[in-house]
Amino acid sequence: MASVDSTGLIVSGRLRSGDLLHAGLAVALLLGVWSVGGLEVSTGKVNSIEALNGSTVLLPCTFTSCVGIKNLYFDWHYNDNGTMIKLCEGKIPDDKKEPSANVSHKRLEFVGSSKNKNISILLWNITFEDEGKYICFARNPKENNRNHSATFTLKVVDQLKEVDNTLTVIIVSVLGGVIGLVIIVMVIKSLVVHTVSTSLTMVINNKECLVSSSGNDNTENGLSGAKADNKGTPKA
Structure with a gap:
């Protein structure tokens, strides 16, 4: 009957646990990298605006993807008390080609550009019925159809504060x-x-001038020749 080495079993178990741990860390790392570099949609730092009735407003939306895009799908919806109304949709073949958009709202204009990763829209002559939430959505087939959305809120007023x-x-x-x-x-x-x-x-210069002037006066008065005057009368 064959004997089983318990030490070997423990070592083998530790190796399997270590392999599973390494595999888990690798998967988590890959998911983290994919998440950081994945598709993201944004309506900017300010996701709401207060606009005057009858004016034209820009509903901003941009996308980013470190992986790149391929046949990126995008659309805009208006949330009408829980009912989603499609305003426009389109595709961007790649980073170098401009998007093609189908607009289904008579007062709406698509102003996006693939160069700036921009899928924004303009809403003309807004009314109080246009007030509410607008959802910008994008899906990137190049990232296994990863998708993301962002909401922009529009408030319509008679007079701006x-x-x-x-x-x-x-x-x-x-x-x-x-x-x-x-x-x-x-x-x-x-x-x-x-x-x-x-x-x-000026004071220093005046002092120097006084000292110099005093020396000159003493010389003129014979003070400098005092020693010569004190000499004895030369013998004949």
Whole structure:
């Protein structure tokens, strides 16, 4: 009867566990890379707008993909109280070809461009009925039909709110006054330093002139020849 080495079984089990762990890490890494570089759709940093009744608004939408695109499908829908109404749809063959779009709304215009990865739309002469949520959707067959969507909210008003800039004006005025005061102080400081420096220079020059003038006067008065006068009268 064959004997079983328990140590061997433990080592084998550890190896299998290690292999599974490595395989799991590899899969997680691949999924992470795929997720980071995958298709993403965005309506920008501000995903809502307040527009005036009767105006024209841009509903922005862009896409990104580090992998690249191939026959990218995109569409726009309007959420009418839970009912999704298609506004337009289209395809982009690749990064170098412009998109083709089919518009199914009479006041809508597709303004996207594959060069800028842009699939935005314009909505003309908006009414209060146009208020609501607009969904931008894209699907990339090159990434195993990975898809992504983003929502943009439109609010229609009769009159735009006036922004109260009083606080901003006060802050700018105070800052301007402070800056102006600092500049004035610096100018005065420079003038004072220049004046003091000039005065010191004049004082020093005057002292040198006085010393020089005093030396010349002493010479003229015979002070410098005092020693010669003190000599004895030469013998005959």
